[in-house]
Amino acid sequence: MIIALTGQKGGIGKSTTAVSLAVAALARGKRVLLVDADPQGTVRTWGEVASEAGQATPTIVAMGAQMHRPGQLDSVSPAYDLTIIDCPPRHGEISRAALMVADIAVFPCGPTAADAWALASAIEVFREASALRDKLAGCVLITRKQGRTALAKSARAVLETSGLPVLGAELGFRVAYQEAIAVGKGVTTYAPRDASAREIHQLLDELTRFHHGQEASRGFAPQAAVA
Template sequence: MIIALTGQKGGIGKSTTAVSLAVAALASGRRVLLVDADPQGTVRTWGDVAAEAGHDTPTVMAMGASMHKPGQLPEVAAAYDLTIIDCPPRHGEIARSALMVADIAVYPCGPTAADAWALTAALEVFREAAALRSALKGCILITRKQGRTALGKSARAVLETSGLPVLSTELGYRIAYQESLACGQGVTGYAPRDAAAREITHLLEELEKLHHGQKASRGLATKAAVA
């Protein structure tokens, strides 16, 4: 499974979510590749901190707008159970490249209507890619949510009109996410009893179910074609 965390807006938790998902999957025994496609290099810096601290880490690799080309990410990812791509904001050519190889595109979005409106341009890029790759799935992940606020409910209502499913898992605005990243860990290892750890575990499970459903749909389509 290849997951691309992407979107036009910065500061919504793409890198933190990518790292936490990768670490949670690694702890469950999976072979995990974490691709830093952001020139800012947050994931690579995290990897250096984690290595210095002696923590187990997924394989971390930098790639850019050519990752979809022959001999690049598709061949490398074949050796891993899970590949997670951390895409940068406002770099359409890198996002397009990631969408050419991903099974699932995840669009993190903050908990306000303004955050939801900012997704418009990113979803246009997704639709272009989906027109070329019918197997590509997309979904929206609400991040940085603060409690049971009316603001969060209004954002979900706006997002549900986007044409992409909004994941039931929501990531709260929790200090454990920032602290774990600074320590070179994922939140499930840093604070396993924290609500943030449960959120990441549920998110990984939800994405796996989405992927398995995707594969099952492909299989049914193949059988129908043969018939």
């Protein structure tokens, strides 16, 4: 399974989510490849911090707008159970490359109507890619949610009109996510009893089911689950 965390807006938790998912899958005994496609290099910096702290890490590689070319990601990812691509904001060529190799495009989106409106351009890029690739599926992930607020409910209602499924799993606005990254951990290892850890496990499980459902709809036999 290849997941691309993408979107045109920054500050919505793409890198944090990518790292947290990778660490959770690694702890389940999966072979995980984490692709840092963001020139900011947040994932690579996290990997350096994790290594210095003696933490187990997924394999981390840097790739960009050429990752969809023969001999690039396709020569590496088959050795892994799960590949996660952390895409940058506002770098359309990199996002397009990721969408040409991913199984699932995940669009993290903040919990406001303004965040939902900003998602429109990213979804348009997705539609262009999916017209070329029947295999590509997409979904929206609500991030930085602040409790059961009317604001969050209205954002979900707006997002559900985007044409892409909105995942049931939601990531709250929790300090544990930032604290975990700072010490080279994922939130599931940093605070395993925290609500943030439960959110990441739920997200990983839901993405796995979503992937298997897409394969089944295309007539493919499901592979071994990441869960």
